[in-house]
């Protein structure tokens with residue numbers, strides 16, 4: 001099948017994954033290029049499992065995932081080259097400074113040393129880490145490490161950024177910096193998909209919102225579309241979210 005000139009950033013079809021029981025059960029999801037998309041859902045709904053499969057860290061049992069038209073099973077490296085994955089558990093090397101860590105990651109992507117140093121310095125400044133650029137990561141707070149991990153994920157200039165709960169544990173200032181970086185990226189044409197339990201963040205930042213319940217997408221749309229779907233005007237996202245999850249057949253079956 002020929003690949004379209006402007007494929008969506010992400011197309012998931014019929015995705016399924018079981019652990020000791022089915023967790024993702026036939027998920028279809030499309031995110032357009034350049035979109036800011038928020039994935040919401042109750043604890044255990046399967047959001048992290050979905051994103052880990054998109055990032056190539058977990059093998060689906062069934063279904064396909066295409067990133068900018070590239071099937072992640074057929075050409076995982078090409079898909080990873082354009083994707084950034086930011087886990088909710090930042091993992092960086094304790095005995096490296098943020099600057100060294102970013103240069104190391106850039107090296108893995110075979111970015112020339114001079115270029116790597118420039119990108120690393122820019123990201124460190126952008127995320128307000130300049131004061132800590134030369135301290136060992138092992139001595140940084142969790143919030144700072146989250147920002148270092150985010151910088152590490154951005155160093156190869158990905159076109160799709162996938163983040164799992166990127167704002168949890170960040171103070172107001174750091175959360176602002178991370179939000180600004182993501183908004184700036186979307187303005188530059190990058191696609192951002194993130195999970196969040198902070199509904200206000202989804203409401204303010206995301207162009208479209210997907211609600212996952214028990215491994216399925218139970219609703220999707222702009223805030224206005226979700227409001228219209230539950231038939232109530234001027235309702236908060238929190239109320240919409242609770243209504244949608246409660247009304248989903250998966251919840252009713254449970």
Ligand SMILES: Nc1ncnc2c1ncn2[C@@H]1O[C@H](COP(=O)(O)OP(=O)(O)OP(=O)(O)O)[C@@H](O)[C@H]1O
Pocket residue numbers: 019020023041042043044045046047048049050
């Ligand atoms: N490695 C694993 N082995 C067995 N079960 C798992 C594993 N990882 C996740 N699960 C189960 O899969 C389900 C979905 O988990 P997942 O972490 O994807 O949900 P989530 O929507 O990201 O939840 P949260 O909002 O709490 O982070 C949960 O019931 C979880 O216990």
